[in-house]
Amino acid sequence: MSKKVATKKEKPRAHVDVKAKYCSMMKKSKRLHTKALDVLPGGVESNFRLMEPFPFYAAYADGSKLYDVDGHEYIDYLLSQGAIMLGHRRKEIMQAVQAQVQKGANFAVPTELCLEVAKRITSYVPSVKRVRFTNSGTEATMHAIRTARGFAGKDKIAKAEGGYHGVHDSVLWGLWGPPEEMGHERRPKTASFSRGVPKSIADTVCVFPFNDIEATYDILHKERENLAAVITEPILANVGVLMPRDHYLNELRKITKELGILLIFDEVVTGFRVSRGGAQELFHVKPDLTTFGKALGGGFQLAAFGGRKDIMDELVEEKEEWPHVTFHGGTYNAHPVSMAASAATLKVLEDDRVYSNLDRLANNLFPAMQEQLDDLHITAEVASCGSMAQIFFGAKDVRTARQADGTDWDKLGKWCMHCLVHGVMFGHPHGEKMFISDAHTCEDIERSLEVAEDGFRAVM
Ligand SMILES: Cc1ncc(COP(=O)(O)O)c(C=O)c1O
Structure with a gap:
């Protein structure tokens, strides 16, 4: 050409x-x-x-x-904000969706499709041993964070400045805003991005600068007793396409392990897109939990979160104390039509x-x-x-x-x-x-x- x-x-x-x-x-x-x-x-x-x-x-x-x-x-090139990876009205996806629609819309009991998609996710992304489905990336990050908090028994999370993880209350912090609100570049404030998000939630979130590993370390080290998890996109895509530099993700993995903090990669944008195994495959870093969305549903509403078995079992393994488990639910979770689209998408993605x-x-x-x-x-x-x-x-x-x-x-x-x-x-x-x-x-x-x-x- x-x-x-x-x-x-x-x-x-x-x-x-x-x-x-x-x-x-x-x-x-x-x-x-x-x-x-x-x-x-x-x-x-x-x-x-x-x-x-x-x-x-x-x-x-x-x-x-x-x-x-x-x-x-x-x-x-907008492609439904990245959700359409195989092209609009891709034949394999349309046929699978039409066939599923003939069988009914939603049942709120499991379908075989769910098993097929879960198997493909766990085989494409080896850090994901167990997975659960949601309807949007927002829900996926909300549940990943809740699961991490439940597992760790701590309330606080750290997120990268500029990182977007959807619209729930725990993550609408430190996106962008006036300089006086955002604080020093190397010590960002937990700056609110939306009215209506309770100010008290700021006490459960701290913000670190992506690609500045020294500053990141200082912030995480200071908060290590309080932090359940760090959540970041492996490629900071909300502010453009900010690639991790100087082995930032590998260092972040080392630091979080050293400090006993769980690492969540939000791969809602990068998952299945930048490679079959997502950004974690590209950069050889294994997070504890991962979220998916966009490409996963082939244009239909579907997202997921998953990761280590011991952490994901937090959703079902009953503790002595009350509340016994960390709760995840939803009428439309693993919606059969979306799962049909996903199964067809992931099958096509098997081909190099x-x-x-x-x-x-x-x-x-x-x-x-x-x-x-x-x-x-x-x-x-x-x-x-x-x-x-x-x-x-x-x-x-x-x-x-x-x-x-x-x-x-x-x-x-x-x-x-x-x-x-x-x-x-x-x-x-x-x-x-x-x-x-x-x-x-x-x-x-x-x-x-x-x-x-x-x-x-x-x-x-
Ligand atoms: C990295 C990331 N996480 C989460 C979300 C939220 O996904 P949704 O819009 O499906 O709620 C987005 C949406 O753009 C995103 O880019």
Whole structure:
């Protein structure tokens, strides 16, 4: 595949009013949004879906493409925030789901599908000896943390600054905010991210800086008597794609073992995506517990948490004292339709060719984007791991959440919007990453690079 690089064009393209173009394209979406404002706060179902000037509405999707209600086609790199790994309407998944739907929706008693998915998870991710299912990544991290707290008999957890683990009360801390709220970079405060989360919960959470192992050690050492667990994404994906540097994860594993603190990897984004065994396989680190979501369900609502047998048995092994167990439940846990989608997804992922295809596509897209930026003398880093990437404008070699937070998100949004109105959805204009699916083609990548370059010229 030929790479289209910036040097082929001499003059920057005139900047068009992207917002005006967006509004003129999205007539039906605008009408729907106006109606939605009457019944949904902000007209959306999730705060992540808020978008300026208004969000566009999806009609359907197929393979690597998403189609809006006004009839436009987009090459989709948002991919349901990373949940769609094999492409929209993947045949194997659709057939499995349709067959399951014929058998009934939900039974609230076990199905064989549950066994099949659990077996595949435990064989792909060897640190996971026992697993339980939930409906969202939020629930998965909530239950993993509860299980760790129950097992350790301690209330406090430590989380990485900038790390996102869903929307429950224990984890909406230390994401981002005004500098005075966040505290010193090497000693972050437990800064609240949401009103409505009881302030008293701050006493049960401390925050450490990802990729700064000395500062991490000091914080964990000081809190070692109180801490049940450390939770982190192995690749800090919420603030972009921050790779662990200088063996950070291996060191974190050593420290947590030394201090007697459980280690939870939140692999909701990285699980099954960056490799079949997730980031823990890539970096050769075995956490005590792991959470999964997104790719696991093949686009359907499914997440899971699992890990060491002795820790997971905390859910069922009765203690003498009251309460006897750490509780996990849910009417829709292991929903058969989602499990059918998951079983089909994990079966496809057994084939190495999926991962080599994703790598090939990623190697054609992300380095070429970096080349375009460099040729245009735009300071930016295309940070990537396998089939996911983020562009940090205004910086190179971004290592920490603070550095990521300080990059030019406004420019990223403008570039994303420019590309969107030209038919390529590179993540979300508000900063969601790009993901590649097994359904993307070389033609998609070629077209995407043309649009990306045009967008870089428009925002430089
Ligand atoms: C790392 C991580 N953990 C947990 C979650 C929460 O997952 P969900 O949105 O399914 O609740 C997300 C969502 O983006 C995530 O990125």
